[in-house]
Amino acid sequence: MIKKMEHIAIIVTDMDHTIQYYSDMFGFKVRLRGSSKTREMAFLYLEEQPSIEIELIQDFEPIGKYNKSGIVNHLAFTVEDINIAINHYQKKGIKFPSPQPQLTLEGGRMILFYGPNGELLQLVERAID
Template sequence: MIKRVEHVGIMASDMDESIRFYETLFQFKIRVRVNNGQKEIVFLAHNGLPGFEIELIRDLQPTTLYTEHGLVNHLAFVVDNMEQVISYCRQKGIVFETSEPKRGINDRKTIRFRGPNGEILQLVEERNS
């Protein structure tokens, strides 16, 4: 069912400083940088960690605060078959934040739910390279 950890989402108050930190200290490189008017998102990749990324998130509009959920915002898991995993999780009593998956960056399906401590967990469909 779960294939691997895909990324960790970290809140950034200063995006450029956060990028420099991960580039300089750990040799991560920007894979994609987007600004949708509500938030700025940067995915950082590392040659030595294929399939794992750091997602830096900076709120631009006070009405969409990711930061209320903590500095480490979510943990994302890659799945083969989104509908099958959603069905399995619902049978186990999981309540998702939305009734259907959303389309994320690269048009992949994503859906979120809470863990036992209030942490946000995300399922992400396999990336079609």
């Protein structure tokens, strides 16, 4: 029986740059970083929600080609006010493909953008109950 969501894995091309991006941009911290003969891995977490992590994987010699859009479509982050968040992250260098947030099915708002490895990321402002 499933107890909780564990982590989302992202294939990366530059581990140091990706860790720096998620740390500087969003405040993630490294819980564990290590390597085997074939790959390097790192697990990142947010202090406010340490039970869900991002696993970064950099294969030294990739086994075949990874699909550019990947199997996992996107990684979403909750924000309190999406307009404030967009302004904040634009100042930090994020370029948003769409000029404004879109409505979610629940009546909230969201906006998509790309991370340092081309991974699709999303900011979500939940609907107020």
